[in-house]
Amino acid sequence: MNNFEKVDAFGQMPLARFGHTITYIAKGKAILFGGATGDTGKYNITGDTFSFDMQTKQWKRIEVQGTAPNPRAAHAAVCVDINQIVIYGGATGGGSLASDDLYLLDLRSADDIGQWTVVPVVGTTPGRRYGHTLTFTKPFLIAFGGNTGQEPVNDCWCVNVEKSPITWVRLECKSEQPIARVYHSASICTNGSANGMVVAYGGRSNDQQALNDAWGLRRHRDGRWDWVRAPYKLDKEQPIGRYQHSTLFVYSMLIVIGGRTGNVGEMLTIDVYDTETSEWSKFNSIQRFRHSSWLVDTNIYVYGGFELDSPNIPTDIISKINLNKLLLPSEPLTNKLAQYQQAQRNVSPQSLSPQMSPASTDTSNSSLNNSLMQKKGTPNSQINTQKQQKPFLQNQVEKPSFKFINQAIVAEESRDSKVQNKKSRLPQSAQDNNIAHLFINTLLQPKTFINLQENAKFLFQAQHINMLCDQAEAVIKEQPMVLRCKAPIKIFGDIHGQYSDLMRFFDLWGSPFVDGKDSDIEAFDYLFLGDYVDRGNHSLETICLLLALKVRYPESIHLIRGNHEDKWINNGFGFSEECAQRLGEDPNDDDSVFARVNRLFEWLPLAAIVEDKIICLHGGIGSQLNYVAEIENLQRPLEVIHEVTTPEQQLVVDILWSDPTDSDQDFGIQPNIIRDPAGTGNIVKFGPDRVINFLIKNSLSLIIRAHECVMDGFERFAGGQLLTVFSATDYCGRHKNAGAVLILKRNLEIVPKLIYPQNLNAHNWIEDEETLKKRPPTPPRWKNQGQRKSYE
Numbered sequence: 001m002n003n004f005e006k007v008d009a010f011g012q013m014p015l016a017r018f019g020h021t022i023t024y025i026a027k028g029k030a031i032l033f034g035g036a037t038g039d040t041g042k043y044n045i046t047g048d049t050f051s052f053d054m055q056t057k058q059w060k061r062i063e064v065q066g067t068a069p070n071p072r073a074a075h076a077a078v079c080v081d082i083n084q085i086v087i088y089g090g091a092t093g094g095g096s097l098a099s100d101d102l103y104l105l106d107l108r109s110a111d112d113i114g115q116w117t118v119v120p121v122v123g124t125t126p127g128r129r130y131g132h133t134l135t136f137t138k139p140f141l142i143a144f145g146g147n148t149g150q151e152p153v154n155d156c157w158c159v160n161v162e163k164s165p166i167t168w169v170r171l172e173c174k175s176e177q178p179i180a181r182v183y184h185s186a187s188i189c190t191n192g193s194a195n196g197m198v199v200a201y202g203g204r205s206n207d208q209q210a211l212n213d214a215w216g217l218r219r220h221r222d223g224r225w226d227w228v229r230a231p232y233k234l235d236k237e238q239p240i241g242r243y244q245h246s247t248l249f250v251y252s253m254l255i256v257i258g259g260r261t262g263n264v265g266e267m268l269t270i271d272v273y274d275t276e277t278s279e280w281s282k283f284n285s286i287q288r289f290r291h292s293s294w295l296v297d298t299n300i301y302v303y304g305g306f307e308l309d310s311p312n313i314p315t316d317i318i319s320k321i322n323l324n325k326l327l328l329p330s331e332p333l334t335n336k337l338a339q340y341q342q343a344q345r346n347v348s349p350q351s352l353s354p355q356m357s358p359a360s361t362d363t364s365n366s367s368l369n370n371s372l373m374q375k376k377g378t379p380n381s382q383i384n385t386q387k388q389q390k391p392f393l394q395n396q397v398e399k400p401s402f403k404f405i406n407q408a409i410v411a412e413e414s415r416d417s418k419v420q421n422k423k424s425r426l427p428q429s430a431q432d433n434n435i436a437h438l439f440i441n442t443l444l445q446p447k448t449f450i451n452l453q454e455n456a457k458f459l460f461q462a463q464h465i466n467m468l469c470d471q472a473e474a475v476i477k478e479q480p481m482v483l484r485c486k487a488p489i490k491i492f493g494d495i496h497g498q499y500s501d502l503m504r505f506f507d508l509w510g511s512p513f514v515d516g517k518d519s520d521i522e523a524f525d526y527l528f529l530g531d532y533v534d535r536g537n538h539s540l541e542t543i544c545l546l547l548a549l550k551v552r553y554p555e556s557i558h559l560i561r562g563n564h565e566d567k568w569i570n571n572g573f574g575f576s577e578e579c580a581q582r583l584g585e586d587p588n589d590d591d592s593v594f595a596r597v598n599r600l601f602e603w604l605p606l607a608a609i610v611e612d613k614i615i616c617l618h619g620g621i622g623s624q625l626n627y628v629a630e631i632e633n634l635q636r637p638l639e640v641i642h643e644v645t646t647p648e649q650q651l652v653v654d655i656l657w658s659d660p661t662d663s664d665q666d667f668g669i670q671p672n673i674i675r676d677p678a679g680t681g682n683i684v685k686f687g688p689d690r691v692i693n694f695l696i697k698n699s700l701s702l703i704i705r706a707h708e709c710v711m712d713g714f715e716r717f718a719g720g721q722l723l724t725v726f727s728a729t730d731y732c733g734r735h736k737n738a739g740a741v742l743i744l745k746r747n748l749e750i751v752p753k754l755i756y757p758q759n760l761n762a763h764n765w766i767e768d769e770e771t772l773k774k775r776p777p778t779p780p781r782w783k784n785q786g787q788r789k790s791y792e
Contacts, residue, residue, distance in 0.1 A: 003283070003284060003321060003322055003325045003326040004286050004319050004320065004321055004322075005319070005320050005322075006317055006318070006319060006320075007057060007301065007318040007319065007320050008057060009052070009057050009058075009059055009318055010056075010057055010058050010059070011058035011059040011060055012050070012059050012060055012061045013059050013316065014032060014048065014050045014059060014061075014316065015037040015046070015316065016037060016304065016313075016314040016315050016316035017035035017036055017037045017046065017304050017314050017316070018035055018036055018073070018290040018291070018304055018305045018306055018314040019034075019035045019036050019073030019074045019075075019091075019290050020032060020033065020034050020035025020036075020046075020073065020292060020304055021033050021034065021035075021075060021076065021077035021087065021292055022052075022292035022293075022294055022303055022304075023077045023078065023079050023085045023294075024079070024294040024295070024296070025079050025082075025083050025084075025085065025107065028053065028054045028055055028296075029051045029052065029053055029054065029107075030051070030052045030054065030294055030301070030303075031049065031050070031051055031052075031062075031077075031085060031105070031107070032049065032050040032051070032052065032292075032303070033047075033048075033049050033075075033077060033085075033087060033105070034046055034047055034048075034069075034071060034072050034073055034075060034087075034090065035073050035304065036073045036093075036314075037314065038314075039312055039313040039314065040312045040313065041312070043093075045071040045072060045073055045091075045092055045093040046071050046073075047068060047069060047070055047071035047072065048061065049061070049062040049064055049105070049114060050062060051107075051112070052303075052318075054296055060112050061112075062107070062112055062113065062114045063112055063113050063114070064105075064113075064114045064115075064116055065113065065114070065115050065116065066115045066116040066117050067103075067116055067117060067118050068103075068116040069087060069098065069101070069103045069116065070092060070098060070099075071092060071093075072089075072090030072091060072092050072098045073090055073091055073093075073130075074089075074090050074091045074130035074131050074183075075087050075088065075089050075090025075091075075098060075130065076088055076089060076090075076132055076133055076134035076143070076146075077134060078134045078135055078136045078141070079136065080104075080136050080141060080161065082108065082699075083106070083107040083108045084104060084105065084106050084107065084108065085104070085105050085107075086102055086103060086104050086105075086119070086134070086141065087102075087103050087105070087134075088100075088101075088102050088103070088126075088132075088134055088143060089126075089128065089129045089130055089132055089143075089146065090130050091130040095149075097128035097129065097130060097148075097149050098128065098130075099128065100125040100126065100127050100128050101118050101119075101121075102118070102119040102121055102125075102159075102166075103116055103117070103118060103119070104116070104117050104118075104119050119166055120165065120166060121159075121165075121166050121167065121168060122165040122166065122167050123167045123168060124168060124170075125157075125168050126143050126155065126157040126168060126170075127148060128148065128149065129146035129147060129148050129149070129153070130146055130147055130149075130182075131145075131146045131147050131152075131182035131183045131184075131203075132144060132145050132146025132147075132182070133145060133146075133184060133185060133186035133200065134186075135186050135187065135188055135198050136188075137188050137196055137198060138484070138612060139160050139161050139162040139163075139484075140158045140159065140160055140161075140219070141158060141159040141161060142156065142157070142158045142186075142198055142217070143156070143157045143158075143168075144156045144157075144184075144186055144198070144200055144217070145178075145180065145181050145182065145184055145200070145203065146182050147182040151180070151206055152180040152181050152182040152203075152204070152205065152206050153180050154177060154178055154179055154180040154181065155170060156170070156171045156173070156217065156225075157169065157170050157171065158171055158225075162484070171217075171225045173217075173225050173226045173227050174226065175226035175227050175228065176227065176229065177215075177227045178200060178213065178215040178227060178229075179205060179206075179211075180205065180206050181202075181203030181204060181205055181211060181243075182203060182204050182243070183203055183204050183243040183244045184200055184201060184202050184203025184204075184211070184243065185200065185201050185202060185203075185245055185246055185247040185256070186198055186199065186200040186201070186247070187199060187247045187248055187249050187254070188249060189216070189249050189252065189254070189275055190249050190251060190252075191251040191252045191340075191747060192251070192252035192275055192276045192747065193252075193275065193276065194216055194252065194275040195252075195746055195747060196218070196746075197216040197217060197218050198216070198217040198218075199214055199215070199216050199217075199230070199247075199249070199254055199275075200214065200215045200217070201213075201214045201215075201245075201247050201254065201256060201273075202214075202239075202241060202242050202243055202245060202256070202259065203243050204243040204244075208262065209241065209262060210240075210241035210242050210243055210260075210261045210262045211241050211242075211243070212238065212239045212240060212241035212242070213229065213230070214229070214230035214254065214273060215227050215228065215229055215230065216228045216229075216230060221522060221523075221556075230273070230275070230278070231278045232278060232280065233277075233278050233279055236279050236280060237271075237279070237280040237281060237282055238280060239256065239271040239273070239280050240261060240266075240268060240269070240271065241261060241262075242256070242258075242259035242260060242261055242268060243259055243260065244258075244259050244260055244289040244290045244305075245257060245258045245259025245260075245268075245289065246258060246259075246291060246292060246293040246302070248293060248294070248295050248300060250295065250298075250323065250336075250337065250340055251336050251337070251339060251340040252274060252275045252276045252336065253272050253273070253274055253275075253333060253336055253337075254272065254273040254275065255270065255271075255272050255300065255323075256270065256271040256272070256273070257270055257285065257286075257288070257291075257293050257300065257302060257321070258285065258286065258287065258288040258289050258291055258293075258302070258305070259289050260289045260308075265308060267287060267308065268285055268287065269282040269283060269284065269285050270282070270283045270284070270285040270321070270326065271283075272327070272330075272333060274332070274333065274336070277332070281330050281333060283326050283327070283329070284326075286302060286319050286321070287307055287308035287309070288302055288305045288306065288307055288308070288315075288319075289305055289306055289308070289311075290304075290305040290306055290314075291303060291304050291305025291306075292304060292305070297341075298322070298323045298324055298337060298340070298341060299320050299321065299322055299323065300320070300321040300323065301318055301319070301320055301321075302318070302319045302320075302321065303316075303317075303318045303319075304316065304317075323337055324337065435464060435467045435468050435471065435548075436468060436471060436472075436547075436548040436549075436551035436552050437548075437552065438464075438548075439460065439464075439468060439544050439545060439547075439548035440513055440545065440548045440549065440552060441516065442459055442460070443459070443541055443544060443545040443548070444506070444511065444512075444513050444514075444545060444549075445503075446503040446504070446506045446507035446511060447507060448503075449499060449500060449503045449541070450500055450503050450504055450507060451500060451758070452499055452500050452503070452538060452541070454537040454538075456538075457582075458540050458541070458582045458583065460544065461583075462583055462585060462592075462593050465540075465544060465593045465596070465597070466593065466596050468544060468547055468548060468551070469547065469596050469597060469599075469600050471551045472547040472548075472550050472551050472600060473599075473600045473603055475550060475551055475554045476550070476559075476600070476603045476604060476605075477603055477636075479554075479605065480605065480632065481605050481606055481607070481631055481632050481634055481636065482605060482606070482607045482608065482609060482628060482631050482632050483558050483560070483605050483607070483608035483609070484608070484609055484612075485525055485527060485558055485608050485609070485610045485611075486525060486610070486611060487525075487610060487611050487744045487745060487746050487748060488523065488524050488525070488743070488744060488745050488746045489524060489525040489526070489527055489610060489744045490509075490510075490524050490525070490526050490527070490741050490742070490743055490744075491527045491529065491610075491616060491704055491725060491741065491742040491743075491744060492505070492526070492527070492528045492529060492706075492725070492727045492741050493529055493531075493706035493707075493713075493724070493725035493726040493727040493728075493739075493740065493741075494529070494530070494531035494562065494706050494707065494709075494726050494727060494728050495528070495531065495532055495536075495542055495727050495728055496531055496532075496533070496534055496535040496536045496539075496564070496728045496731070497532070497533055497534060497535055497536025497537060497538050497539035497542050497574065497575070497578070498535075498536040498537075498538070498542075498728040498729070499536070499537075499538035499541040499542045499545075500538070500758075501727060501728055501729050501739055501755065502542060502545075502727075504755050505727065505739070505741055505753075505755060508753075508755065509741060509743075509753050510524070512524075512526060512549060512553065512556070512557065513549070513552070521553055521556050521557075524556075524743075525556045525557070525558065526549070526556065526557050526558065527558040527560075527608055527610070527616060528546060528557075528558065528559050528560070529560055529562065529616055529617070529618050529704070529705065529706035529707075529725070530559075530560055530561050530562020530563070530564070530565055530604075530618040530656075530706060530707075531562035531563065531564045531565070531618065531706065531707070532546060532559075532562070532564070532565065533564055533565070533570050533574070533575040533597075534564045534569070534570050534573035534574040534575050535573060535574050535728075535731070535732055536574070536728065537578070539570075539574065539575045539578050540578060540579070540582060540583075540593075543597060546559055547559075547600075558608055559604060559605075560604060560605050560606060560607060560608055560616070560617065560618060561601060561604035561605065561606055561618060561656065562618040562619075562656065562706065562707070563618060563619060563640075563656040563657050563707065565598075565601035565604055566598075566601065566640045566656075567594075567595075567598040567601075568640065568642060569640075570598070571587065571594075575594065575597075576594055579592065579593050579594040580594075599637070602636065602637035602638050602639060603636050603637055603638075606618075606631050606634065606638075606652070606655050606656075607628070607631050607655070609628065609700075610744060611748065612700075613700060613701040613702065613748065614700065614701060614702045614703075614704055614744070614748075615628065615698070615700050615702075615703055615704070616703075616704045616705070617631075617655055617703075617705055618655065618656055618705060618706055618707050619654070619655055619656045619657045619658045619659065619705060619706075619707045620654065620655070620658040620659060620660060620686055620703070620705055620707070621654060621655075621658065621686055621690060621691070621694050621703070622650075622651075622653070622654020622655070622657075622658035622669075622684055622686055623650075623654060623658075623669045623684050623686065623690075624647060624650050624651045624654050625651060625654050625655060625694070626694065626697060627697060627698060628698050630651060631651075631655065634648065634651070634652065638652065640652055640653070640656065641653075642682070644680075644682045650682065653682050653683060654684070656707075657672075657675060657682075657683045657707075658672065658683060658684055658685065658686055659672060659675070659685050659686075659707065659708055660685060660686060660687075660688075660691070660717045660718070660722060660724070661685045661686065661687045661688070662685070664688045664717065664718060664719060666685075666687055666688075667687035667688065667689045668687050668689065668690070669684050669685070669686060669687070669690070670684065670685045670686075670687070671684065671685070672684050672685045688717065688718035688719065688721075688722075691703060691717070691718035691721055691722050692718060692721065695721060701721070702721055702722070702723065703721065703722040703723070704722075704723045704725060704742065705722065705723070705724055705725075706724065706725055706726060706727075707724070708724055708726065709726050709728075709731040709737055710724050710725075710726050710737065711737045711738065712737075712738055712740070712754070713725065713726055713727070713737065713738040713739050713740025713752065713754045713755075714726070714740040714742065714752045723742065723750070725740050725741070725742050725752075726739065726740065727739045727740060727741060729755060729756060729757040729758070730757035736757055737757070738754045738755065738756050738757075739754065739755050739756075740752045740753065740754050740755075741753050
């Protein structure tokens with residue numbers, strides 16, 4: 001069986017070369033830069049740029065503008081944003097090295113026009129080097145190893161592209177580290193226990209030895225970095241040491257292609273390392289070194305470099321390696337490839353996808369991009385949103401799709417009366433510098449407040465709440481309109497002042513803070529999708545605890561805005577009345593807690609994106625939202641205008657108020673009669689076709705939203721590509737619905753965990769039947785049943 005085949009290429013053919021880079025980007029294109037041409041010692045270093053179209057098999061020379069890098073080889077390149085790559089380092093010939101500038105190539109404006117820019121960097125750089133690696137795992141650009149012109153090195157540097165100014169930071173890892181090396185490889189693992197790790201393999205040591213070790217670089221939640229050596233099973237196959245090779249990840253499989261050893265003319269296999277089993281497997285290989293490779297679907301493409309039988313004359317051949325055929329002798333690896341293919345089908349209908357890191361950054365939110373725009377004098381507000389769609393940065397084929405676990409986990413709760421009668425701790429001092437800590441110590445007592453009485457005294461005074469709001473607002477103002485979150489993460493839907501439900505979730509499924517110390521916040525982020533107040537009896541406890549947690553854990557607790565975080569809404573649905581009765585204040589007073597909390601609400605972000613694959617917002621995408629950048633361009637403080645007169649006002653209403661249509665068979669934009677009885681058309685329902693189009697445009701996989709009561713606590717729509725989660729049980733005391741939290745694991749597996757209503761005959765702020773007729777609870781969304789159109 002022939003696992004390899006030559007790809008016939010056409011168009012403006014580049015000269016045969018070696019020491020170049022090929023970076024696969026969006027639009028189904030691979031970008032070739034630099035390298036050396038010629039043969040038998042008469043080599044010329046180049047700085048030309050070409051694109052290769054995967055569908056038409058056409059080469060095209062890219063017309064470049066701006067400050068282009070000088071010709072170089074043995075440099076490194078990686079994609080950092082939609083149709084944008086960066087390059088660093090390399091050799092320029094005659095024993096000279098390229099500068100330590102970081103160059104960005106922007107290809108968003110047209111397929112055959114590229115804009116080169118020198119990224120402005122502050123401080124110390126990694127310095128000049130060649131034969132190093134460059135990888136990108138959001139938000140970090142990481143350079144490792146190489147040769148400084150004097151000797152190989154093993155230093156590791158990173159840039160956080162989300163922080164300005166752009167600054168290189170040398171990573172000081174206290175763990176065992178890989179030895180110095182040059183001509184090694186590095187790529188990002190995209191599944192399993194090593195998901196998100198930068199994995200470096202092989203290379204040539206200072207004493208000219210070909211290395212066969214693999215190392216994983218990981219970042220801990222507390223910001224520490226460390227290296228860990230990949231374990232090999234000694235009773236199994238061992239890889240052959242090599243350098244000037246290439247590696248790619250397919251799911252949890254590291255695939256090592258080509259290269260050469262210290263023995264002249266030695267044939268090499270394709271070696272595959274399974275990071276889950278720590279086992280190596282060997283397969284027949286093409287013989288190539290100083291080449292480049294990239295992945296599309298289940299095919300690896302190899303371009304350029306030297307062939308083993310002609311080590312002085314570079315080739316211009318593109319060879320395709322069919323992984324289905326290559327891995328066929330190994331049933332375990334074939335099964336993993338099948339999982340990878342299934343993930344590809346679940347993620348996106350687009351057939352051509354780049355192999356990238358498991359995380360990325362949106363075009364409009366990239367510090368690299370923003371730095372360049374500022375340099376050019378282009379304000380962010382003037383950017384055409386049609387070009388600011390969510391970048392297609394990672395390999396949707398390779399990066400694991402979310403996996404939804406159909407069977408939800410239901411809590412079994414203890415009814416120990418001793419626990420229920422436990423007394424609460426009172427705040428020690430209103431003058432404590434850390435007011436947030438006081439709120440958390442007082443309010444985060446799940447065993448105490450599981451059955452909090454509706455007439456319970458609120459334990460803080462107005463000045464305490466105002467102090468807390470000042471601290472929380474200062475944190476929230478510094479964060480963007482669209483948050484970027486990492487897995488693992490817990491995602492909550494509407495709470496609506498049902499504080500006891502929140503305590504039950506914390507008691508049964510883990511709490512960020514327990515008994516005076518951090519708890520599972522060290523392992524999980526928390527994301528709340530809005531509607532913290534109204535309807536239920538304990539909006540004050542709910543919002544104060546969440547704000548206090550936000551202050552204590554600003555990078556791990558994430559709060560976005562719901563439609564009830566709006567003074568025009570919560571003035572009539574319970575929060576205003578609760579503030580009046582429990583705090584003894586006039587909500588109409590500008591100095592009231594009610595007014596202060598609502599001013600804070602106007603700074604809350606409107607969306608969050610998890611692992612660059614899942615967008616979370618309160619309501620939906622409505623009729624107007626097409627790109628994530630449109631949310632990012634909204635200015636704060638933001639007052640919700642219900643009598644819509646502008647597209648921006650409609651966009652906000654869509655995000656906060658819209659719902660999916662009633663089933664997967666109801667397409668397009670439809671009236672939302674329940675929420676818009678007057679028929680203004682401002683509040684709508686959106687069909688599954690809108691969901692799919694939005695995900696494709698933004699290179700996302702899933703929408704998670706709240707806003708609607710769903711009987712099982714969670715509900716799927718659009719073939720499973722939209723999830724609704726609702727965390728308040730027995731909404732308004734009328735629906736007997738379950739509440740859910742979605743646990744998104746590190747491997748993007750989603751596990752719903754449920755609680756059911758307690759038989760407590762709880763009351764709500766709106767009990768009067770006449771009042772309920774004017775302000776009825778939104779009816780629950782029933783299961784999306786019947787014949788469904790498949791979008792998987």
